[in-house]
Amino acid sequence: MPFDLPGILRSRMGENYSLHQKYLNRTLVRVQQIIGFDKVYVRAKGAYLYDREDNEYLDFLGGFGVFAIGRNHPVPQKAIRDVLAMDLPNMVQMDSALLSGLLAEALVKRFAAQGASHLDSVFLCNSGTEAVEGAIKFARAGTGRPRILSLENSFHGLSMGSLSLTGNPFFHDGFAPFLPGCSTVRLGDLAALERELQKGDVAALVIEPVQGKGVQFPRDDFFVQAQALCRRHGTLLVCDEVQTGLGRTGKWFAFEHWGLEPDIVTLAKALSAGYVPCGAILTRRSIYQKVFNRLDRCVVHSSTFGRNNLACACGLAALSVLEEEKLVENAARMGERLEEGLLELQKQHEIIKEVRVKGLMVAVEFGEPRSLRLKMAWKTVHALDPGLFPQLVVSQLMAKHRILTQVAANNADVIKALPPLIVGPKEVDYFLSSLDSVLADLRKFPGPLWDLGTNFVKAMRNGAEQPLSV
Structure with missing residues (x-):
């Protein structure tokens, strides 16, 4: 049969x-x-x-x-059918495929249009938690520092690195010990943040501009002041936009509400168009190249399915629909x-x-x-x-x-x-x-x-x- x-x-x-x-x-x-x-x-x-x-x-x-x-939108449906009909080579791995290049280009252009032209380099992956895992590695490689800070009540994913950043004890029970060097500070507590940053070993502060667990966000300039502290102490600012990104908060990216200039941004969820998992890390070229800093390290951070044709086609379709349909x-x-x-x-x-x-x-x-x-x-x-x-x-x-x-x-x-x-x-x-x-x-x-x-x-x-x- x-x-x-x-x-x-x-x-x-x-x-x-x-x-x-x-x-x-x-x-x-x-x-x-x-x-x-x-x-x-x-x-x-x-x-x-x-x-x-x-x-x-x-x-x-x-x-x-x-x-x-929305569910079952015709534009990504057609994109998937078109990719399948073309019998394209997929995940050759030791090549540079066109669709992944096109999605990276589209993402960089979108960030530039929103005032973030410094985010000019893209790593494609499969999910939000994988994007956060990558962001941890990029931040450590980019600064040479071991520690990562996040906020209490945050949610960054459930794989071990992202779970170590998740500031919600409910998700921790039964899974310790966690990634060393991960600590949380309370949303709004600039004094506690500065005490941690003054130690000089913090690679990055990772924030959700709007926290997914409870829709919490500052009503004041906490994020602006936190960014200034990070700049003063040589710490990167990472915005986890896995849930908030691509229009969810009424702007393309939630960091725009506070006029932030993050060093690393993570995306996923909506980038899939609801069809094929698709995630992305966007960062400065100077940080990117500290990860891939030698020819023999060209795949030192990689993702088998991260640049696959169907995911990239869905990502391009999602960006197009978001823009065309306003x-x-x-x-x-x-x-x-x-x-x-x-x-x-x-x-x-x-x-x-x-x-x-x-x-x-x-x-x-x-x-x-x-x-x-x-x-x-x-x-x-x-x-x-x-x-x-x-x-x-x-x-x-x-x-x-x-x-x-x-x-x-x-x-x-x-x-x-x-x-x-x-x-x-x-x-x-x-x-x-x-x-x-x-x-x-x-x-x-x-x-x-x-x-x-x-x-x-x-x-x-x-x-x-x-x-x-x-």
Whole structure:
């Protein structure tokens, strides 16, 4: 029998969770079942997913930021078909392929257009965590120094080097010891940063301009002052733009919000166009050449799949769509609409503590309410599980309104949305009205939504004992 992938998928659709239960991450399957995310999606388009009954789900999760241009966009689809139809040589390794050169050129031109012409050299890789791993090596080679600083609450990836920079203890448990020389400072603490830099051994300060876990960012000139300190002490500034880059925050790159001039930038996620993993490191030529400083070191840092034709074609297509469809500008406009709507909801719902928005990177943080009845409900749920409350909101957005969002961080009362940059007023307003409805249901205590929390905890304790925040 010839290989018939469509036939295989048609005949076995619906076995998704049983296969993952048997062969992959059964703990994740259990969590998805508990929180009501165990849907079987059969197709996707733009900002929407569709199940076997053709129910429509609004995707405000966006593959953790991968689907900036929406799902199954025709431009990267055509690029992939065109590359396959040309029967191009791929990953010869000891050659310099045209497509990877073209993507590097396009990235350098884009950075130059945004005022960062000093970032003129590109290393292509497969993912965000791999880009961060490379940035660590580039920073050490570029300075001859061993130490790397990052910020508390940061997330830079889950491979060992990037995990060593991740300033969130939740991801550390069970994996120590970490890469030597990695330390964190608190966002906003310039005095602590300067104390570390004065030691003279710090190769780089690595920051997310907007932290992915909770959408945290400075409201003052902390980044500007931090950059000045780095310059004074000979330390490189690395901007991890894996999630924030390519329009997510309403600018092409989030460092533009503060007028920064980073020495190294990492990209991934949206660069894939949602098809083929694609990551990149951009840096100064002077730093690049300190890595590849002799002829016998021409591949001292390399990535087997990093310059493959399909990934590079997707990267070129993603850049083209973002520019041609003016999606960065749309992200800024829709972000303003979301922020205005969420601030209005905050006036109506005392349980909303803070709204944090940069473009289409959105967080809503909840806090203990003032009214006695809601305060009792809040304390009851937090006594059951400290990370439970935001999961109730996320689960109800899915169950009642078919909207995908996420809990932003472990044991923090924050939900997060990463809509595709193609969303318009229709999607924004539907999200706002749905969140309003869910929060209105919270006022009914005792009531079904609060009972759901107890059911979650029972299900968790009867199954795999894992935190409910995913």
